[in-house]
Amino acid sequence: MALYLHNTASGERERVYAADGEALRFYCCGPTVYGPAHIGNFRTFLVQDLFRRVVEVGGLPVHHVRNLTDVDDKTIREAAAAGEDLPTFTARWRDRFHEDAAALNLLPPREEPSAVEHIPEQIGLIERLLASGHAYATADGSVYYRIASFPRYGQLSGIDREALRENASGRLEDADEYDKESVSDFVLWKAWKPEDGEVGWESPWGRGRPGWHTECSAMSVHYLGASFDVHGGGVDLCFPHHENEIAQSEGVSGERPFVRHWFHCEHLQVEGRKMSKSLGNFLTLADLRAEGFHPMEIRWALLSGHYRKTLNFTRENARAARKALQRLADLEHSLGRGVGTAGEAPLSPSWPEVVARGTEAFAGGGDQRAAWAALEDDLNAPEALGHFLREVGRAEREGRGWEPGEAAAWFSFAGSFLGVFGIDLRAWREDRAQARPAEAPAEVAALAAERWEAKGRRDFASADALRDRIREAGWQVLDRPDGYDLEPIGD
Numbered sequence: 001m002a003l004y005l006h007n008t009a010s011g012e013r014e015r016v017y018a019a020d021g022e023a024l025r026f027y028c029c030g031p032t033v034y035g036p037a038h039i040g041n042f043r044t045f046l047v048q049d050l051f052r053r054v055v056e057v058g059g060l061p062v063h064h065v066r067n068l069t070d071v072d073d074k075t076i077r078e079a080a081a082a083g084e085d086l087p088t089f090t091a092r093w094r095d096r097f098h099e100d101a102a103a104l105n106l107l108p109p110r111e112e113p114s115a116v117e118h119i120p121e122q123i124g125l126i127e128r129l130l131a132s133g134h135a136y137a138t139a140d141g142s143v144y145y146r147i148a149s150f151p152r153y154g155q156l157s158g159i160d161r162e163a164l165r166e167n168a169s170g171r172l173e174d175a176d177e178y179d180k181e182s183v184s185d186f187v188l189w190k191a192w193k194p195e196d197g198e199v200g201w202e203s204p205w206g207r208g209r210p211g212w213h214t215e216c217s218a219m220s221v222h223y224l225g226a227s228f229d230v231h232g233g234g235v236d237l238c239f240p241h242h243e244n245e246i247a248q249s250e251g252v253s254g255e256r257p258f259v260r261h262w263f264h265c266e267h268l269q270v271e272g273r274k275m276s277k278s279l280g281n282f283l284t285l286a287d288l289r290a291e292g293f294h295p296m297e298i299r300w301a302l303l304s305g306h307y308r309k310t311l312n313f314t315r316e317n318a319r320a321a322r323k324a325l326q327r328l329a330d331l332e333h334s335l336g337r338g339v340g341t342a343g344e345a346p347l348s349p350s351w352p353e354v355v356a357r358g359t360e361a362f363a364g365g366g367d368q369r370a371a372w373a374a375l376e377d378d379l380n381a382p383e384a385l386g387h388f389l390r391e392v393g394r395a396e397r398e399g400r401g402w403e404p405g406e407a408a409a410w411f412s413f414a415g416s417f418l419g420v421f422g423i424d425l426r427a428w429r430e431d432r433a434q435a436r437p438a439e440a441p442a443e444v445a446a447l448a449a450e451r452w453e454a455k456g457r458r459d460f461a462s463a464d465a466l467r468d469r470i471r472e473a474g475w476q477v478l479d480r481p482d483g484y485d486l487e488p489i490g491d
């Protein structure tokens with residue numbers, strides 16, 4: 001595999017490899033389970049999923065760990081507001097996250113540790129930081145990290161070292177999330193306060209709870225070792241969260257680097273605007289499903305931009321994804337019967353099958369090879385999709401003249417490509433067929449019946465002409481193996 005990925009730590013594209021030669025050790029900062037994740041969160045998780053799929057198809061297994069933050073300022077505050085105890089409250093939102101992740105076809109991580117389940121590991125980490133002089137306890141029973149003890153602090157994000165020195169003197173930061181203006185010693189263990197209610201654990205420093213930054217260091221080292229291959233997260237986590245992770249992990253182990261390759265995904269906008277509370281545009285998957293969008297359309301739209309650029313999510317993009325999915329369903333129906341091992345659904349091979357085929361599926365030359373090369377070149381998804389759609393156009397133009405072997409090779413490529421992008425065409429097709437369409441006018445229904453008959457006698461020219469007339473009337477035909485549905489073309 002020759003996958004190159006931008007490394008935030010060096011500012012350069014670097015080759016991705018497993019230091020142990022066996023599996024890529026990959027840690028991702030996961031969701032805070034206090035409400036539904038929004039599509040900006042999911043953009044990052046989808047980019048990480050695409051990365052993992054490219055690595056696995058490239059022939060390298062991935063040991064993927066993604067944590068769940070189930071105790072912090074926000075979860076405690078929101079659980080209290082909901083009148084629930086913390087475990088009940090966070091379990092509900094954890095389940096909701098899993099449902100959304102499954103609907104978006106995210107591969108589950110190999111381990112998904114939660115902060116609450118790893119309190120002893122976090123206490124152990126803090127004890128070692130105290131012993132090595134990187135941390136100090138305060139009179140109230142809290143423990144802070146002394147950033148002056150770690151000269152490399154700030155290197156990853158390139159924060160202003162002067163400002164750091166001036167601001168750092170004597171300032172303590174005990175909020176779990178804070179901004180770039182607030183470079184200071186940060187909290188590792190927070191002494192219990194009345195607003196914590198029932199939440200708290202006994203520790204050598206008294207009752208309290210870990211600070212948010214503590215968990216990722218404790219859990220990544222626990223599952224992946226003191227130094228591992230790739231760490232992913234949204235770009236907003238670079239400072240302070242990832243700086244703090246480095247200071248903690250390298251402070252404990254003395255081993256460096258804690259992480260060889262830092263992988264940050266840029267922000268998401270919605271309809272050209274930043275997502276914010278005041279604009280009320282924190283879109284969730286449920287919001288978009290209520291508008292009639294399928295998770296596969298949303299997945300496609302969220303992966304259509306380069307991960308290192310801000311992506312503008314628009315409903316128009318999601319509708320464009322729907323059109324592309326329809327073209328693929330049409331191709332599968334017209335050319336894909338009995339092709340390959342997936343039978344009636346050659347564009348929906350299982351993930352193990354896609355991994356087993358590996359990069360061989362992309363060896364077909366021209367746009368096929370180029371689609372894979374784009375992915376290996378810093379995960380250039382828009383370019384890869386461009387090559388893929390050119391292949392789709394070629395199949396539409398030339399596919400009917402193909403020999404069975406040519407068709408099989410094309411479907412192997414296209415099925416693998418969709419697998420790498422995690423696009424489950426079968427789920428899309430079946431869900432769309434279930435959502436019963438509105439009753440079509442009689443003349444449209446008659447055209448559709450005529451088209452079905454034309455297809456039956458393999459008169460594809462007439463069938464295509466009829467499909468165009470149906471489209472002009474504002475409807476589209478959705479083919480199923482045993483028939484078809486009629487749907488109004490979306491707004």
Ligand SMILES: [Zn+2]
Binds near residue numbers: 028029030216241
């Ligand atoms: Zn983290």
